[in-house]
Amino acid sequence: MSVIEMPEWVMNELNKIVHDFIWEGKGVKIAQKTLVARKQEGGLKLIDLETKKLAIRIKTVKKYMEGRWEFGWREFLKKYIDDVGRMGEYGWYMGFKQSMTVGMPDIYREVMEAWRQVKDIIYEVIPGFLRNNCIYDSVCELDGMESRVKVNNIYERIKASLPSKWVNVIEKSCVKKKQQDLPEMYIMKDGEKYNIKSISVKKVYDLFIMDQIKVPASEKVWSRVFEDLDVKKIWSNMDIKYNTIECENNDFLIRHNRIYTNVVLNKINNNNNVMCDVCNTDHETFLHYFLECNELKDFFVFLKSLLKKNCFDDVNLKERWRKIFLFGVFQKKTAIDFWFINYVLSHARLAVVLRRNYAHFEGRKVKIKDFFKAIMTRDIEMCCKYGGDDVKDFFVTGNKFIKEGERKEVLYNW
Structure with missing residues (x-):
């Protein structure tokens, strides 16, 4: 994992070098967000450096999800995730806001910013009922004024109203996981499902860039x-x-x-x-x-x-x-x-x-x-x-x- 973020002036200089090469130092004729598209869409498949950087930061999350504790930085990142969500490693599954990363070192803030952008296109598979924290987080995305206690009480009443046979099916048919194991996370792309632990940087980049491509004028x-x-x-x-x-x-x-x-x-x-x-x-x-x-x-x-x-x-x-x-x-x-x-x-x-x-x-x-x-x-x-x-x-x-x-x-x- 890169231990420092790329300074903005370096990013600007690299983009200038690329643009000067393409346009021979003259004015830009075609929007950069069009050039990043595939050739079949009117682009040159030009790499967007900012988006590529975000995709690489997702690789950090991928390594974290793999649970390989030999990475020394993993303990530090875990601490900051806990500070953001106040719920341990399950902070990864929150719909946190950008303001919540204030005070983080820049490198971890970049990782969380990249994760915040990709979080909207992933879904999680958690055996059994969703945890109360996940339900509360979902409610907060719609109404941030609701209290945690009120949401948890309503959720428990809903579960209590289910027929006992349904509850048994949900609980018994699921593979029990250890408390410290994280839920499985997947990304859907073109009808295919990719586990966040195995997805490549290229596929993450493709997902990011799809929302940025500008149709040729x-x-x-x-x-x-x-x-x-x-x-x-x-x-x-x-x-x-x-x-x-x-x-x-x-x-x-x-x-x-x-x-x-x-x-x-x-x-x-x-x-x-x-x-x-x-x-x-x-x-x-x-x-x-x-x-x-x-x-x-x-x-x-x-x-x-x-x-x-x-x-x-x-x-x-x-x-x-x-x-x-x-x-x-x-x-x-x-x-x-x-x-x-x-x-x-x-x-x-x-x-x-x-x-x-x-x-x-x-x-x-x-x-x-x-x-x-x-x-x-x-x-x-x-x-x-x-x-x-x-x-x-x-x-x-x-x-x-x-x-x-x-x-x-x-x-x-x-």
């Missing part, structure tokens, strides 16, 4: 733009095999609606021009940036033709093109088709972003079709060259677009 935006879109699906096809980090990062920002268009930049700085840097005919909104720019029309004709003749010839791209281009395809035809379609579209989206950046920052236009071909060729050949024969076979086998030439070179069906 972009889901509301895409629900308005595409009325028939299941927004939860847009995160399901992010993991494209052999895709580059550059493409993955770009797709992540697109799905989170965090691409800085000229319209967005104008809201930050009024001096920024709102017109599209490429076509200069309309405001550069998100949809114009990726779908409506006049300079994209010929590229989309080429891209649709490429997909149709190589793997996507039985789907009407015209009706679904806007969603397909932005988010890829979700239905699975054959393994190679499903993967390859999203691989191509991911590179096409990157080409759109890079071609716009050339126009915005350098004032020059590039032919996006040639640019896209160059990016695709570069990434595929890098994979085949450094990934070995197995990777090359993955790209070539069952793929109409890519094949191996007589000299083992990679050929493309543009």
